[in-house]
Amino acid sequence: xxxxxxxxxxxxxxxxxxxxxxxxxxxxxxxxxxxxxxxxxxxxxxxxxxxxxxxxxxxxxxxxxxxxxxxxxxxxxxxxxxxxxxxxxxxxxxxxxxxxxxxxxxxxxxxxxxxxxxxxxxxxxxxxxxxxxxxxxxxxxxxxxxxxxxxxxxxxxxxxxxxxxxxxxxxxxxxxxxxxxxxxxxxxxxxxxxxxxxxxx
Amino acid sequence: xxxxxxxxxxxxxxxxxxxxxxxxxxxxxxxxxxxxxxxxxxxxxxxxxxxxxxxxxxxxxxxxxxxxxxxxxxxxxxxxxxxxxxxxxxxxxxxxxxxxxxxxxxxxxxxxxxxxxxxxxxxxxxxxxxxxxxxxxxxxxxxxxxxxxxxxxxxxxxxxxxxxxxxxxxxxxxxxxxxxxxxxxxxxxxxxxxxxxxxxxxxxxxxxxxxxxxxxxxxxxxxxxxxxxxxxxxxxxxxxxxxxxxxxxxxxxxxxxxxxxxxxxxxxxxxxxx
Amino acid sequence: xxxxxxxxxxxxxxxxxxxxxxxxxxxxxxxxxxxxxxxxxxxxxxxxxxxxxxxxxxxxxxxxxxxxxxxxxxxxxxxxxxxxxxxxxxxxxxxxxxxxxxxxxxxxxxxxxxxxxxxxxxxxxxxxxxxxxxxxxxxxxxxxxxxxxxxxxxxxxxxxxxxxxxxxxxxxxxxxxxxxxxxxxxxxxxxxxxxxxxxxxxxxxxxxxxxxxxxxxxxxxxxxxxxxxxxxxxxxxxxxxxxxxxxxxxxxxxxxxxxxxxxxxxxxxxxxxxxxxxxxxxxxxxxxxxxxxxxxxxxxxxxxxxxxxxx
Numbered sequence: 001x002x003x004x005x006x007x008x009x010x011x012x013x014x015x016x017x018x019x020x021x022x023x024x025x026x027x028x029x030x031x032x033x034x035x036x037x038x039x040x041x042x043x044x045x046x047x048x049x050x051x052x053x054x055x056x057x058x059x060x061x062x063x064x065x066x067x068x069x070x071x072x073x074x075x076x077x078x079x080x081x082x083x084x085x086x087x088x089x090x091x092x093x094x095x096x097x098x099x100x101x102x103x104x105x106x107x108x109x110x111x112x113x114x115x116x117x118x119x120x121x122x123x124x125x126x127x128x129x130x131x132x133x134x135x136x137x138x139x140x141x142x143x144x145x146x147x148x149x150x151x152x153x154x155x156x157x158x159x160x161x162x163x164x165x166x167x168x169x170x171x172x173x174x175x176x177x178x179x180x181x182x183x184x185x186x187x188x189x190x191x192x193x194x195x196x197x198x199x200x201x
Numbered sequence: 202x203x204x205x206x207x208x209x210x211x212x213x214x215x216x217x218x219x220x221x222x223x224x225x226x227x228x229x230x231x232x233x234x235x236x237x238x239x240x241x242x243x244x245x246x247x248x249x250x251x252x253x254x255x256x257x258x259x260x261x262x263x264x265x266x267x268x269x270x271x272x273x274x275x276x277x278x279x280x281x282x283x284x285x286x287x288x289x290x291x292x293x294x295x296x297x298x299x300x301x302x303x304x305x306x307x308x309x310x311x312x313x314x315x316x317x318x319x320x321x322x323x324x325x326x327x328x329x330x331x332x333x334x335x336x337x338x339x340x341x342x343x344x345x346x347x348x349x350x351x352x353x354x355x356x357x358x359x360x361x362x363x364x365x366x367x368x369x370x371x372x373x374x375x376x377x378x379x380x381x382x383x384x385x386x387x388x389x390x391x392x393x394x395x396x397x398x399x400x401x402x403x404x405x406x407x408x409x410x411x412x413x414x415x416x417x418x419x420x421x422x423x424x425x426x427x428x429x430x431x432x433x434x435x436x437x438x439x440x441x442x443x444x445x446x447x448x449x450x451x452x453x454x455x456x457x458x459x460x461x462x463x464x465x466x467x468x469x470x471x472x473x474x475x
Numbered sequence: 476x477x478x479x480x481x482x483x484x485x486x487x488x489x490x491x492x493x494x495x496x497x498x499x500x501x502x503x504x505x506x507x508x509x510x511x512x513x514x515x516x517x518x519x520x521x522x523x524x525x526x527x528x529x530x531x532x533x534x535x536x537x538x539x540x541x542x543x544x545x546x547x548x549x550x551x552x553x554x555x556x557x558x559x560x561x562x563x564x565x566x567x568x569x570x571x572x573x574x575x576x577x578x579x580x581x582x583x584x585x586x587x588x589x590x591x592x593x594x595x596x597x598x599x600x601x602x603x604x605x606x607x608x609x610x611x612x613x614x615x616x617x618x619x620x621x622x623x624x625x626x627x628x629x630x631x632x633x634x635x636x637x638x639x640x641x642x643x644x645x646x647x648x649x650x651x652x653x654x655x656x657x658x659x660x661x662x663x664x665x666x667x668x669x670x671x672x673x674x675x676x677x678x679x680x681x682x683x684x685x686x687x688x689x690x691x692x693x694x695x696x697x698x699x700x701x702x703x704x705x706x707x708x709x710x711x712x713x714x715x716x717x718x719x720x721x722x723x724x725x726x727x728x729x730x731x732x733x734x735x736x737x738x739x740x741x742x743x744x745x746x747x748x749x750x751x752x753x754x755x756x757x758x759x760x761x762x763x764x765x766x767x768x769x770x771x772x773x774x775x776x777x778x779x780x781x782x783x784x785x786x
Contacts, residue, residue: 037657044627053367073373085364090386100372114742126529129742141372153654156527156683161730161738183629183657186686190732206503208496 001029001064003050003076003145003177008059010045019045020056025179025196029144032171032178034192036185041198043181047149050179051078063145073100077138078147081154083130087122094118096133100141111136111166128159135163139170146171148180152187164191211463218460222275225453229272237265237422245434248441255441258434263427267446270424271453273417277334278404281341285403286396289346290388293353297361298380307354311347319344323406324415337416341403349395356391360384390468397461401454408450424450481557483646483677484516484539488551491531491538491701495546505548506746508534509701512551513773513780516646521668521678523688523709525727526698527743532681533578535698536648539679540575541565555646570595574644576652580631583623590619593638601641608637611667613660629655636664640671647671648679653687665691686731689713694779697724700743700754703773706780720781723755753783761785 004026011019019042027033037043048054049061052068061068063075080086087096097103097118108115111132122130131151138146146167152160168191171178182188188195243260246252254263296307314322327340360366360383369379410416411425419426424446431442491509496502509531516522524532537543539553541562553560555568569575584592593608594600609618612633623631632655639647649668653661661684668678669691682688689695689712697705705721712718715734716725726739741758750756756766763784771782 052371071373074371077371078368080364082364086368088363088365088383099369099374124745126527126743128528137368137372150654154528154651154683156525156530157685157727157730157732158738159528160683161732161736162740164736165738183655183661184684184732185658186732190736206496208503 002062003027003064003179004062005046005050005056006060006062008046008049008056008061010042010049010054010056020049022059025050027145027177027179029177030175032168032180032191032193034188034195035179035181035198036183036188036195037181037198043198044149046198047078047147047179047181050145051076051147053078073141075143076145076147077141077143078149079131079134079138079151081150083127083134084122086134087130089122091122092118093120093122093125093133096122097137097140100137104140107136107140110170111139112162128155128163131155131159131163132166135167139174143176144174145177145179148178150181150183153183160187208467211466215460215463215467218456218463222453222456222460225268226272226275229268229270229275232265232268237261237269245437245439247439248445254445255439257427257430257442258437258439263442263445266422266427267424267449270422270427270446271449273421273423274404274407274425274450275453277338277341277407278400281338281403281407282345282396282399284338284342285345285399286349286392288342289349289395290353290392292346293350294357294380294384294388296350297354297357298376298384304354307350311351314344315347319406320409323410324413327410327415332415333418334421337407337410340410341406345399345402345406349392349399352391352395353388356388357384360387390465394461394465394468397457397464400461401457404450404454404457480517482515482554483518483556484514484679485554485557486512486514486535486539486551487553488513489535489538489553490550491534491543492548492550493544493546494548504747507701507749508746509538510749511770512702514696514703514706516677516679518645518675518677519672520693521672521680521691523685523692523695524679524681524698525683525685525688525695526704526723527700528683529743530698531701532698533650536575536650536679536681539565539648540569540573542569570642570644572644573646573648574639574642576632576635576639576647576649578650580623580626580628580635582635583631585623587622588619589621589623589626589634592623593619593634593641595638595641597641605637605641608640608667609633611663612637613663627655629657629660632656633660633664636667640667644676646677646679648681650681651683652680653682653684661687662690685712685727686733697721697727699723700749701746702754702782703780704755704782708778711779718777720776720779720786721755721783722759722761722785726758755783 005023008020008023009018011017023046035043049056052074068074068076094103113132113136117125117129152163155163180191239259239261241260243256245258246256248255252262252264254267256262292307296304322344323340326343327336330336330339366379366383369383407416408425411423412429414429416425417423427446428443431439435443489509489512490507493506493508494503495506512535526532538549543549583589590605593605614630614633618630626634632652636652639649647668652664656664665687668680672678680688680692689709692709695707695709695712696703705719705724707719707724712728716728719725719728729735730738739758744750744754744757750767752767752769753771756762759766765784771784773780773782776786
């Protein structure tokens with residue numbers, strides 16, 4: 001039961017140097033991995049590969065020893081750094097949640113989402129509040145693995161702690177695997193069961 | 202009067218301009234043919250209270266003729282730009298949302314159509330389709346979709362690269378679902394504004410092609426025909442027969458253009474808060 | 476401290492509001508996003524601005540520079556070097572005396588190589604200084620030949636920091652300069668700001684990385700819902716929650732990953748419906764009847780400023 005990147009090579013254009021070169025990474029279910037690396041060394045690219053948004057040029061992304069499904073709900077969901085880009089600005093937030101399955105009102109509390117927010121438009125909410133919707137959307141669709149790409153970098157520390165407490169609680173409950181990309185060592189130590197430094201490979 | 206905010210002003214202007222355009226159109230439809238019938242007693246009269254636009258060499262009242270002509274032009278203009286806008290939307294979306302081959306073909310087609318001067322192309326198509334109402338309609342509809350198609354293609358490409366569209370795919374939504382729920386609602390304002398801004402072009406082209414004699418038949422009181430006829434009598438001093446219908450045509454074109462601009466201000470998210 | 480000397484930037488009772496159209500309607504309403512904000516920056520210091528996301532920190536930067544959108548209305552007073560900061564003066568100051576490190580890569584010219592962009596209009600071009608700044612921030616030599624789209628988020632932020640430092644301004648307003656940078660890079664960027672301040676200039680450092688900021692800043696202004704709830708010495712943050720004066724500042728401290736990672740419940744109020752009294756009252760564990768009816772004034776407590784009856 002694992003999500004893994006096996007010897008993947010990746011670049012955006014054929015003429016350019018590799019962004020990821022022979023990269024191997026594995027996360028088991030129930031494990032929380034913090035990816036730690038300086039900027040510009042392909043963390044976001046790796047996240048996009050693992051969540052199936054991009055395909056590696058060489059190598060494989062394997063979910064339980066099989067390639068990632070390309071159709072249907074993907075069991076690997078990714079949460080992005082800027083929630084305002086990850087939500088359709090013309091949709092009421094209720095619709096955002098409905099996109100990932102039936103909206104269950106009983107779970108809203110668990111994600112720290114207020115009933116009144118559902119009828120609002122994205123620009124009427126702050127980044128921290130929108131990020132809760134992104135987390136809820138990723139979890140409501142029944143994902144087994146969650147890739148978090150700097151999800152709290154643009155948020156204040158209180159909101160950061162609020163968001164992570166939701167993610168960690170749900171991950172625990174559903175025995176999910178988590179890959180969290182962060183620059184914050186302290187945060188990494190706090191949330192992860194294992195820290196991987198991409199530079200030392 | 203209390204100073205209104207800009208969005209209220211824009212809505213008011215839109216309603217007023219749409220009202221003027223609609224009433225011009227309705228007048229043209231409801232004026233009986235007899236009102237524009239000729240009478241040699243009145244031939245070549247200059248503007249007066251009885252005939253505000255004067256009469257032509259056959260004694261027909263030019264105001265009535267102009268109104269009737271405008272409503273014909275507006276009918277052609279409306280249907281031609283509506284068809285053209287639908288073509289633009291279909292072509293633009295197909296180019297951006299299907300395969301690279303389709304995109305390349307559409308771009309080539311747009312370059313081709315835009316490469317030939319509009320007037321020449323409308324004349325050719327209108328002529329090949331047997332002229333008259335239908336020839337002109339098809340000619341104009343087939344030539345005016347290019348720039349809007351380009352705009353929509355760009356918009357769809359830009360939307361498709363949005364994170365929320367990619368996420369939707371990973372949440373198991375199909376391409377069609379994404380098209381209907383994420384892409385199309387964003388395109389509606391572009392489409393409506395594009396359609397209305399196409400309208401004045403279509404009217405002007407209709408008038409110029411009819412003027413040149415490749416469009417509507419001479420017995421129809423289209424603006425282009427009125428202007429073409431007036432040319433023969435200009436040297437006889439009948440200035441009103443060309444100037445007044447011409448000015449009204451320009452006014453109508455200007456009004457529709459402004460209508461489009463005001464609508465854009467209301468619908469466009471970037472200028473919505475101005 | 477040398478707080479007696481003339482302030483470089485002084486902000487009193489600043490308010491910023493936006494005239495917005497209501498969703499799908501014709502009525503306009505005013506959205507008060509900054510209210511009663513006080514902030515003073517002295518030469519030679521770094522003032523960190525911390526606080527909740529969406530509390531108006533970036534808008535403060537725009538207000539100082541005079542680059543708010545047209546539908547914004549500004550009230551209150553801003554003084555630069557003792558003189559009222561007018562729109563015309565702001566225009567002359569920005570980019571020369573007051574420089575901005577913007578939050579997003581979108582502020583770079585997409586069609587210009589970043590080296591030339593960092594040099595700006597200065598002639599002769601400050602090539603040596605730029606190269607040394609790039610080097611110190613860990614940007615490889617080739618970076619100057621790249622276009623903005625070829626930069627990662629962290630690289631772009633380092634270019635933006637270099638650009639602002641090259642402007643040789645009296646006041647640098649850095650809006651979230653460190654996200655995307657590795658720890659050593661972020662530390663180096665902050666060290667550069669510290670050196671600048673030590674030369675007698677000043678830095679307004681807007682950041683969420685409070686733990687990093689307090690290592691370099693002199694004072695910390697804590698923002699909540701569009702106003703300053705506390706201005707503390709940086710040392711107070713290092714000492715811990717007991718030295719802090721406002722319950723929100725203490726909550727910030729406790730939410731840091733190294734200090735318990737425990738968030739207080741609740742959310743920042745919306746600009747449309749701010750509470751009548753203290754803006755923090757709905758979430759405050761120590762609120763009294765007075766807190767919910769009357770906004771507390773700014774008071775000086777233990778060498779800092781705070782808006783709280785309980786401090």
